[in-house]
Amino acid sequence: MRYLRVVWRYPAITSTVLVLGSVLLLLALGSPTVGQVIAIGYVAVFVTWTLARMVRDVLRGHVGLDILAVVAMVATLAVGEYIASLIIVLMLSGGEALEDFAGRRARRDLSALLDRSPRIAHVLVAAQLAESDEVTDLPVDEVTVGDVLLIRPAEIVPVDGVLLTESGTFDESSLTGESMPVTREAGGEVLSGAINGSRAVRIRAVRRSADSQYQQIVALVHAAEDSHAPVVRLADRFAVPFTAVSLVLASTAWAISGEATRFAEVLVLATPCPLLIAAPVAFLGGLSRAAKAGVIMKGGAVIEQIARVRAAAFDKTGTLTQGRPELVDIRTANAFAPDELLQLAASAEQYSTHVLAEGIRRAAESRGLELRGATEAREEATNGVVADIDGREVVVGKPAYVAALAPDTVRATLDSSQAAAYVAVDGRFAGVLVLADHPRREAAAVVSWLRAHEVDRIVMLTGDVGTTAQSVGHQVGIAEVHAELLPPEKVALAATLQPRPIMMVGDGVNDAPVLAAADIGVAMGAKGATAAGDAADIVILVDSLEKLVEAVSIGRHTLRVALAAIWIGIGLSVGLMLVAMTGLIPSLVGALVQEAVDLATILYALRALNGPSSPLRTETSDLSGDADPDRARQPGPRASGVT
Numbered sequence: 318m319r320y321l322r323v324v325w326r327y328p329a330i331t332s333t334v335l336v337l338g339s340v341l342l343l344l345a346l347g348s349p350t351v352g353q354v355i356a357i358g359y360v361a362v363f364v365t366w367t368l369a370r371m372v373r374d375v376l377r378g379h380v381g382l383d384i385l386a387v388v389a390m391v392a393t394l395a396v397g398e399y400i401a402s403l404i405i406v407l408m409l410s411g412g413e414a415l416e417d418f419a420g421r422r423a424r425r426d427l428s429a430l431l432d433r434s435p436r437i438a439h440v441l442v443a444a445q446l447a448e449s450d451e452v453t454d455l456p457v458d459e460v461t462v463g464d465v466l467l468i469r470p471a472e473i474v475p476v477d478g479v480l481l482t483e484s485g486t487f488d489e490s491s492l493t494g495e496s497m498p499v500t501r502e503a504g505g506e507v508l509s510g511a512i513n514g515s516r517a518v519r520i521r522a523v524r525r526s527a528d529s530q531y532q533q534i535v536a537l538v539h540a541a542e543d544s545h546a547p548v549v550r551l552a553d554r555f556a557v558p559f560t561a562v563s564l565v566l567a568s569t570a571w572a573i574s575g576e577a578t579r580f581a582e583v584l585v586l587a588t589p590c591p592l593l594i595a596a597p598v599a600f601l602g603g604l605s606r607a608a609k610a611g612v613i614m615k616g617g618a619v620i621e622q623i624a625r626v627r628a629a630a631f632d633k634t635g636t637l638t639q640g641r642p643e644l645v646d647i648r649t650a651n652a653f654a655p656d657e658l659l660q661l662a663a664s665a666e667q668y669s670t671h672v673l674a675e676g677i678r679r680a681a682e683s684r685g686l687e688l689r690g691a692t693e694a695r696e697e698a699t700n701g702v703v704a705d706i707d708g709r710e711v712v713v714g715k716p717a718y719v720a721a722l723a724p725d726t727v728r729a730t731l732d733s734s735q736a737a738a739y740v741a742v743d744g745r746f747a748g749v750l751v752l753a754d755h756p757r758r759e760a761a762a763v764v765s766w767l768r769a770h771e772v773d774r775i776v777m778l779t780g781d782v783g784t785t786a787q788s789v790g791h792q793v794g795i796a797e798v799h800a801e802l803l804p805p806e807k808v809a810l811a812a813t814l815q816p817r818p819i820m821m822v823g824d825g826v827n828d829a830p831v832l833a834a835a836d837i838g839v840a841m842g843a844k845g846a847t848a849a850g851d852a853a854d855i856v857i858l859v860d861s862l863e864k865l866v867e868a869v870s871i872g873r874h875t876l877r878v879a880l881a882a883i884w885i886g887i888g889l890s891v892g893l894m895l896v897a898m899t900g901l902i903p904s905l906v907g908a909l910v911q912e913a914v915d916l917a918t919i920l921y922a923l924r925a926l927n928g929p930s931s932p933l934r935t936e937t938s939d940l941s942g943d944a945d946p947d948r949a950r951q952p953g954p955r956a957s958g959v960t
Contacts, residue, residue: 478520602925603875
């Protein structure tokens, strides 16, 4: 059955082998004329089919290398080398099969994500939650938010949820690349796609299947797999010069020798399989390796762009900083009590998506303050949130925004490691919530690595206030800081920054426009359905900047392998053509030798599947001199509003 599947999958190879075998048999039986007629007819059909495909590609604006193969087949037929012509057909069809095989090998890690996508969920009946494990099995698409699910040992979590069991251990390697199991406590988030440990646990669904982390990753993988055109364009840059050189060498050999067979002998060695196959195989290998490392790249063009990156722009909040601000002080005004101020602010921040809002909500919950519902709420991008709470208009946001609504607002004096969320109630200034955020421990090392590896310009683009942004920039090693920016201003700056290409790294919903506008948009730790993850070219599934270094390193390694494989194919082909110009390589032998060149090129391109380990880990000792690790661990400031 396996062989039958191969025959069915590659009909061109099967038919060519049958025709070649028949022709050789006829030659052995003393009927060369019949064999020649069969060979000419078959090759003519193949040439016609190839020409039709070429015309279709030209109409789509794509000029490739098939012209060389067509000329080689016609030339060998013209000089009577019909066996060599059949071998060229076999080489071309076999090259496509080799590409398919190598592509499936390179795509293995991507396909693993798709193959293990959960399809069934064990839903517990409400009356049985406490004392029974009786379940109703439903398709995962039918799970709704709030359903309680049973996850048995070694099963895949079907949807994102909150752990109800006291604790649980999960393997998240397919999501994050982290090989060690992680332990979650009751109330902790469990992501779909994680593999449960040795004990059954219960979770409460917080997202539907389509919105869950794993399904979003699967969608990104599909997008990456479907992006083939940029991969082909890399090889096409060599198409015209390689075709021209090959035809010149073949014509020169014909002119010098006076023998038409010499033209065919040279062109047989100029068939374009190395160029057509090397780049796709290498880029698929790079996509696969990146996915295994917890980095989803949306196509071959992204790999090429990040490999050539010369400038980097970072958002601050949640990107350079940890994005988990902690409340350190409450400063009230106009007779508001501290708990009252915090309760009103946290109630309003329920309607904000920014991580600062999460910090304020966590502080209120830790004090046992009940959050009130709002009759109306809206978020003003980059400025703050406005909500009607118990008939009172509560505004939480940046000082300038709050001051425009409450003229008695007074700016707070803050340490460099602090930031403030200003609060107004019914048009009166109510006070300030002082928070502190910590820069990521790895941020300074990542910035130093990029600067040491041909990224000539590194900037920060943030909506935070200037003093806060400058302080964080100083701690992580970024001197060029653009602060208090609105989203359109971020986009405008990203469009004008030089040198190109520029990489923009962010994590928030309001980073989506600038991520889409940059040459390479990178979303940090995107939770599947975020706008940032949708707009970005690269999604880092692990909440760590170290993976940014790994993404750049993988991109550069992949591009080097692809280009090297192409040049190996060109070099071997040109060298063999020069030898063939002397008449030392007959057409039949040349066709067989070219198959060996194809195989060598593909095997080299598969090197993109492997590469050096994470460069940031191996260079930590070198980076420590450029970035003070103690300074990097100091708390970082945080501005209010949405960054």
